[in-house]
Amino acid sequence: xxxxxxxxxxxxxxxxxxxxxxxxxxxxxxxxxxxxxxxxxxxxxxxxxxxxxxxxxxxxxxxxxxxxxxxxxxxxxxxxxxxxxxxxxxxxxxxxxxxxxxxxxxxxxxxxxxxxxxxxxxxxxxxxxxxxxxxxxxxxxxxxxxxxxxxxxxxxxxxxxxxxxxxxxxxxxxxxxxxxxxxxxxxxxxxxxxxxxxxxxxxxxxxxxxxxxxxxxxxxxxxxxxxxxxxxxxxxxxxxxxxxxxxxxxxxxxxxxxxxxxxxxxxxxxxxxxxxxxxxxxxxxxxxxxxxxxxxxxxxxxxxxxxxxxxxxxxxxxxxxxxxxxxxxxxxxxxxxxxxxxxxxxxxxxxxxxxxxxxxxxxxxxxxxxxxxxxxx
Amino acid sequence: xxxxxxxxxxxxxxxxxxxxxxxxxxxxxxxxxxxxxxxxxxxxxxxxxxxxxxxxxxxxxxxxxxxxxxxxxxxxxxxxxxxxxxxxxxxxxxxxxxxxxxxxxxxxxxxxxxxxxxxxxxxxxxxxxxxxxxxxxxxxxxxxxxxxxxxxxxxxxxxxxxxxxxxxxxxxxxxxxxxxxxxxxxxxxxxxxxxxxxxxxxxxxxxxxxxxxxxxxxxxxxxxxxxxxxxxxxxxxxxxxxxxxxxxxxxxxxxxxxxxxxxxxxxxxxx
Numbered sequence: 328x329x330x331x332x333x334x335x336x337x338x339x340x341x342x343x344x345x346x347x348x349x350x351x352x353x354x355x356x357x358x359x360x361x362x363x364x365x366x367x368x369x370x371x372x373x374x375x376x377x378x379x380x381x382x383x384x385x386x387x388x389x390x391x392x393x394x395x396x397x398x399x400x401x402x403x404x405x406x407x408x409x410x411x412x413x414x415x416x417x418x419x420x421x422x423x424x425x426x427x428x429x430x431x432x433x434x435x436x437x438x439x440x441x442x443x444x445x446x447x448x449x450x451x452x453x454x455x456x457x458x459x460x461x462x463x464x465x466x467x468x469x470x471x472x473x474x475x476x477x478x479x480x481x482x483x484x485x486x487x488x489x490x491x492x493x494x495x496x497x498x499x500x501x502x503x504x505x506x507x508x509x510x511x512x513x514x515x516x517x518x519x520x521x522x523x524x525x526x527x528x529x530x531x532x533x534x535x536x537x538x539x540x541x542x543x544x545x546x547x548x549x550x551x552x553x554x555x556x557x558x559x560x561x562x563x564x565x566x567x568x569x570x571x572x573x574x575x576x577x578x579x580x581x582x583x584x585x586x587x588x589x590x591x592x593x594x595x596x597x598x599x600x601x602x603x604x605x606x607x608x609x610x611x612x613x614x615x616x617x618x619x620x621x622x623x624x625x626x627x628x629x630x631x632x633x634x635x636x637x638x639x640x641x642x643x644x645x646x647x648x649x650x651x652x653x654x655x656x657x658x659x660x661x662x663x664x665x666x667x668x669x670x671x672x673x674x675x676x677x678x679x680x681x682x683x684x685x686x687x688x689x690x691x692x693x694x695x696x697x698x699x700x701x702x703x704x
Numbered sequence: 705x706x707x708x709x710x711x712x713x714x715x716x717x718x719x720x721x722x723x724x725x726x727x728x729x730x731x732x733x734x735x736x737x738x739x740x741x742x743x744x745x746x747x748x749x750x751x752x753x754x755x756x757x758x759x760x761x762x763x764x765x766x767x768x769x770x771x772x773x774x775x776x777x778x779x780x781x782x783x784x785x786x787x788x789x790x791x792x793x794x795x796x797x798x799x800x801x802x803x804x805x806x807x808x809x810x811x812x813x814x815x816x817x818x819x820x821x822x823x824x825x826x827x828x829x830x831x832x833x834x835x836x837x838x839x840x841x842x843x844x845x846x847x848x849x850x851x852x853x854x855x856x857x858x859x860x861x862x863x864x865x866x867x868x869x870x871x872x873x874x875x876x877x878x879x880x881x882x883x884x885x886x887x888x889x890x891x892x893x894x895x896x897x898x899x900x901x902x903x904x905x906x907x908x909x910x911x912x913x914x915x916x917x918x919x920x921x922x923x924x925x926x927x928x929x930x931x932x933x934x935x936x937x938x939x940x941x942x943x944x945x946x947x948x949x950x951x952x953x954x955x956x957x958x959x960x961x962x963x964x965x966x967x968x969x970x971x972x973x974x975x
Contacts, residue, residue: 595805598773602799603822603870604792613818617809695808695850 336433337378337394340426344375347419347426353408358415362408370408373401374426381433391437395459398430402466406473414476424470428463435459483665488672491665498654499673506651507677509566510638514573519630521574522581523623529582530589531607540586547579555641564645569652572641577630584626588619621696624689631681635674720784720874720906721747721770727778727931728765738931739765740776745925745934749873752900752907754917755925756963762932763910767876770908771799783874795823797874798867802882804859806851812862813838813847819870837865840899857888861895868899875907881916890948893919897946914967918942918960919951926966936966 347353348371353362377397384390405424409416438456443449465485471477472484479487492499529535555572562568592615600610642652651670658666693699726743729736740762747753755763768774769781772788783791791797798819806815813834820830838844841861851859860880867875881889897920900907911917917924918940926936940959942950950956 593805595801595803596807599799599801599805600822601773602771602792602797603819604795605822609822613821614807617807620809693809695852697852700852 334433334436336429336436337381340374340429340433341378343422343426343429344371347371347422350417350419350422353417353420353423354412355415355417358412360411362412366404366408370401370404370423373397373404374423374430378430381430387437387441391434391441394430394434394437398427398434399462401427401430402470406466406470409470409473413473416470416474420474421471424467424474428467431459431463480662480664483668487665488668491669492672495666495669499669501649502651502654502670503673503677505566505647505649506569506638506642507635510569510641510650511573511634511681513566514570514638515577515630515634517570518574518577518634519581519627522578522626523585525578526582526585526589527611529586536586540583543579543582546575547583549575551576551637551640555637556644558641559645564647566650569638569641569646569650573634573637576633576637580629580633581623581626584622584629585619588622589615591615591622592618620693621689621698624685624693627685628682628689631685632678635678635681639674718749719746720749720751721745721908722782723766723769723779724781725779726766726769726776726781728762728769728774729777740769741931741933743779743932743934745937747906747908749906750904751923752909752921753923753925754909754911754921755927756911756914756917757927757932757967758929759912760932761927761929763927764878765932766927767799767878767908767910771797771876795870796872797876798870798872800860800864800867800875800877800880802879804851804856804863806859806862806866808851811848811850812843812854815851815862816866816869819866823870833869833871837869840868841865841895857884857892860884861892864896868903873905875905877907877909879910879912882911889916894948896920901944914960914963915951918956918963919946919948924959924963926963928967928969935969936962938962938966 351367353367374397377393380393380397381390384393401423405420405427409420435456438452438459441452443452468482469484469486472482525535525539529539551572554575555568558568558571558575562571596614596618597610600614605613639652639655642650643656646653651674655667655670658664658670690699723743723745726740726745727738728740729738743766755766757763765774769776770783770788772792781788783796784794786794786796806812807818810818816834816837817830820833825833834847835844838847841864843858843861843865846854846858846862851862854862860883864877864880867877881892884892893916896907899905909917909920922940924938924940925934926938927933928935938959941955942959
């Protein structure tokens with residue numbers, strides 16, 4: 328079978344194992360909790376056996392499964408072996424890590440080459456492949472930071488960040504509530520809503536279109552760093568000033584996109600509405616706004632990330648003692664880098680969820696658009 | 705001129721479209737372009753009039769003037785005795801464009817319902833009209849499909865259904881079958897003729913296919929370009945009942961030859 332053919336990833340992994348065996352041991356001699364020779368041979372055995380076995384398998388799924396077990400078993404043993412021995416790893420340790428990673432690479436390569444017929448399995452694969460990919464970013468990050476003893480302040484290992492998240496849930500929850508549920512959501516809704524309404528006004532009233540849009544482009548180029556402290560002066564330290572920054576940031580992308588979207592309906596369709604003696608508002612609601620929906624959703628997606636950035640950065644310029652931006656700026660000053668990373672992780676998660684929700688609504692609303700249904704125009 | 709006599713005998717009948725000395729000049733960046741000049745034409749109730757001519761001869765422009773999508777710069781046009789703007793606001797005509805122009809976010813059924821929603825018809829009557837016109841164009845069973853799930857021919861039929869659901873006595877069709885293949889086109893031509901016989905509508909039909917014009921029309925208006933003007937008006941002697949194979953009859957071929965001569969005479973080879 329094609330999938331079980333020898334591959335360069337597995338070949339290289341076997342070669343790395345061989346080099347590692349000649350340059351033992353894995354950890355420096357003064358390591359407080361040295362890895363037993365049993366563990367070491369188990370790691371090498373796992374990598375070598377699963378690599379060789381993947382050649383012998385008769386189906387792609389089987390070799391992927393063997394590689395998956397081998398790569399992650401070896402990674403697990405390597406990571407648990409470094410506990411208590413931070414900074415003591417020697418070259419063969421990293422060679423074996425690289426070998427395990429190559430097996431995982433091969434595993435993902437096989438999986439992404441599969442063409443399953445059942446939609447459930449397709450969905451499962453679509454989730455599994457990026458999950459393995461992401462897991463290896465964390466595994467390598469963890470192994471390198473701890474194995475090489477990288478200073479905590481430069482880059483804490485992900486396990487430390489996870490532990491910090493687990494221990495600070497109430498603080499993180501309060502920060503999320505302050506920054507996201509107050510400043511971001513309020514600013515996002517008001518900013519996008521105002522941009523939308525002004526776009527329709529500009530469409531209806533000629534002087535607004537000719538006067539406001541060029542100025543709008545200028546305002547959208549305003550540096551957020553400059554605006555944020557002024558908003559704090561105007562609206563005080565609490566979330567209202569952050570919401571104001573978010574409104575400024577989200578207003579113009581929405582305005583510009585909606586104006587472009589309102590011009591997106593075809594001449595023929597507009598002539599058609601004219602032959603029906605359709606009123607301005609009828610044409611707007613039945614033709615032009617639906618045709619503008621892809622543009623409007625584009626702005627909503629851009630704004631979902633802009634809003635988060637705006638609120639967090641604005642909190643650097645004065646805030647009550649809660650909020651994600653406040654936490655980042657104070658904890659970095661106290662060298663609590665793990666807390667900074669914890670906030671970053673939470674912000675990334677919240678941003679992805681926010682974006683994902685908007686994207687899902689978009690798929691449901693603009694199902695007819697060629698870019699969504701994957702067809703021709 | 706025989707043309708004028710023919711028009712004169714018809715004046716007694718009710719005129720649906722009346723154009724007098726109609727002219728239209730577009731102001732473009734390259735200076736004024738005369739799209740129509742001195743068009744005199746009367747179209748009576750129940751006629752099927754085809755407009756034929758080379759590209760750029762103003763046949764589409766003339767249709768758009770009737771529909772009040774363009775304003776004439778000279779002369780007058782009246783529809784059912786009203787100005788073109790009044791006629792448009794009174795929803796006096798249905799217009800079928802070159803492309804189907806269906807809204808992709810609406811099902812076929814909702815597309816046909818679009819003009820009815822704009823007029824503000826009650827739901828029940830909308831349903832009744834949708835059903836009737838979908839039957840008329842043989843699209844029953846496709847009500848819940850989206851336009852992009854149908855073939856080009858079916859989309860164009862849906863757009864005809866939409867114009868028919870509007871139920872105006874005047875139907876303006878601008879090369880509606882231009883983008884379709886020969887077989888589909890024949891089929892739609894046949895259906896259109898049947899529909900015209902059944903409903904007694906007045907149809908203005910723009911085309912650049914001679915067989916299509918001769919097969920469909922009671923009268924063929926031949927136009928020529930630069931500036932767009934009417935060079936000949938040919939009365940068809942074919943019966944109202946027209947099977948597809950009438951196109952091989954000597955009578956049909958004679959009319960087609962006249963149309964071709966008219967086109968050739970109006971065509972300039974100077975450039």
